[in-house]
Amino acid sequence: MMINKDIRSASTLPSSFYTDDATWETIMKQIFLRSWHFIEDSNVVQLPNNVYPFTLLEGALNEPLLLSCDETGQAHCLSNVCTHRGKILIEHPGQCKQIVCGYHGRKFDLNGTFKFMPEFSDANNFPSPCDNLPKLELKTWNKLLFTSIDPAFSFEEWIEPIRKRLDWIPFHEFRYSPENSQDYLVNAHWALYCDNYLEGFHIPYVHPTLNEVIDYKNYTTELFPLSNLQLGIAKGAEMMFDIPAGIADSGKKIAAYYFWLFPNLMLNVYPWGLSMNIVKPIHKRLTRVQFRTYIWKQDLFEQGASQMLERVEREDEHVVELVQKGVRSTLYNQGRYSPKREQGVHHFHSLISKYL
Ligand code: FES
Ligand SMILES: [Fe+2]
16 A cells, blocks of 8 residues: 655555455554553652553454552563463452463463473473563653564664653652543544544635634644654634743744654644543544543633633544445545645554554
């Protein structure tokens, strides 16, 4: 699925990308196994001798993993599958000094090292390195933890543009707000949800309320190797960042930084805080979008932010679900890009074609 590098001549991904079973499997192997995923906030494994099991992309990858914090306070991301016959090791978060398999008693350190196995004294070449639990890279950006099964690119090059651009924002002061966080189930392919996110072109048509506060004319998209940034400019005296002098963006009336990181992470930074959207594929026509809200300035948040987020999300879901129905049509295959308004979508499709 080649995407022409020149947006002026390019056509969008063909509809088979969204509908074909074999392509879905390729997407999982070539993109999701090889990219970076948000796991949780670091406080879930802050204390020594703690474990936190989780499933990476439930429904799609279904990879059982385990966060642990060893006795020295070092955090690890391990496979949660016993290296003997494959039982899931830890079922619930909690405290423990070592990992003990509940099937035949194999024991591991909290850093994944094999320690002991009953009834194996006659086994040859045992234990060997493959009896240890596979260990994945564990990375942090502020208080957020990330991992990847088989990364095609480094975490540092992936996170660099947002880290650099927004280093003046005190993310460590942001407070996770579970009461303002929720999951949305969307009846559409995960990439259609991202396609829609990656252009502001639809704002005047789909989001009349948002359109009242965002200056559509001055909406811009900037491309980075593995991410892009849409800048929402405030129309009037609406809520905007108070950017300190000496920062590249100071003097601009920025209402929102919409960062998208390949393939499925959206970091929307507003004057009141951060709305993180993780787009999780479940199957070809179903996606879970996890919204997590982190509040920086409570007073600003209370000026209608959550109602606006909810409203815009519902409007996006509606339109994305209609596109899902459309791409299944035998009479539709692909379209063209607006060179002025769809650079983000073209960028996303180009990255998909690169990694598939
Ligand atoms: S499966 Fe874990 S000890 Fe047998
Ligand atoms: Fe939208």
